Amino acid sequence: MIGWLLAWSLATAVLPELVADQSDTAYWVAAGIATLGFFAALVAHELGHSLVALRNDVEVQSITLWLFGGVAVLGSAPHTSRAALHIAIAGPLVSLGLGVAGVLVGAAFGDLVGASIMWFGVMNLFLGLFNMLPAFPLDGGRVYQAWLWRRGVPADQATAKAAMLGNRIGLVMIWIGVFEVLLANIIGGVWMMGLGWFLREASRVEADQARRGEPMRRLHVRDLMTSEPETVGPDMTAARFVDEVVWPGRHAAYPVVAPCGEVLGLLTLRAIGGLEPQRYRTTRIGDLMIPFDELAVVSPDDTVESLAQTIGIRADHRALVMSNDRLVGIVSPSDLARLITVIDLREPLHRSESV
DSSP: OHHHHHHHHIIIIIHHHHSOSOOHHHHHHHHHHHHHHHHHHHHHHHHHHHHHHHHTTOOEEEEEEETTEEEEEESSOOSSHHHHHHHHHHHHHHHHHHHHHHHHHHHTOOSHHHHHHHHHHHHHHHHHHHHTSSOTTSHHHHHHHHHHHHTTOOHHHHHHHHHHHHHHHHHHHHHHHHHHHHTTOHHHHHHHHHHHHHHHHHHHHHHHHHHHHHHHHHSBGGGTSEESOOOBOTTOBHHHHIIIIITTOOOSEEEEEOTTSOEEEEEEHHHHHTSOGGGTTTOBGGGTSEEGGGSEEEOTTSBHHHHHHHHTSSGGGOEEEEETTEEEEEEOHHHHHHHHHHHHHHHHHHHHHHO
């Protein structure tokens, strides 16, 4: 939808204002190509972050394009302030480079092609400069966080400070959007308010994660997991599983273990719920389970922080806890959610005691 709105704006307003007397078809073709080019530039921006992250031994899970641009999801935090700085600055540098190139090439043409390339260049310059605002979690906020970290501020405190600044900048952007709406620039004002709201919410989430970082690094998976979980065999039918395991049980997921002790996967109640009733007596658990290689697997000695970084990227958001190739526990999203609630409840108490 965003792509269509962007192409529509280019074809009906921006390009006709820059270059007159062209056909509607020409405007729409140029707008479509320019829009695709801009989305490609967003991917390039995030690839800048991702490639530098990989060079610094930081896992990259995915790149997602969405309403406010793009995001590269990292599997772990940078290990040093230097790495954090390089990863943060890489994306804006890509955008600024594409922007300068687009403006120079666009200036060499005087027709619709040149106007489209010029627009591409200007938008990338804006993207690079906007992302350098010191508003966490924008790239500029991450640069600020890395700078604080490099100056000796602990990483969690640096993140909290950068997030606080991002929250304030987001509030300023919301008020700017309000004034734009009052001045009859409704679309621009609503867009600015949306950006401000996004920055405030994203910075709040980052601040919460930073505040929880110390206890989550101190605790280990063994402190959180359900030990010796109940297991099921791969040859059990769905009907028998429901009658003998689910009905008297209290869990939402069960590890599937072969007679030899090998862990094969994980069966969730959701998988059973999607099965047609007439197939309950003929379908094996092994045919419904999530395979082992699609599950998050952790050690009881891993920190809860590392667990939280991996539990959300695998099937069903659960983790099996293995020790010496033996299943010793399982961690569910509710286990992690309860821990986060406890940390949040204890934080005001400890803050008042320190005062």
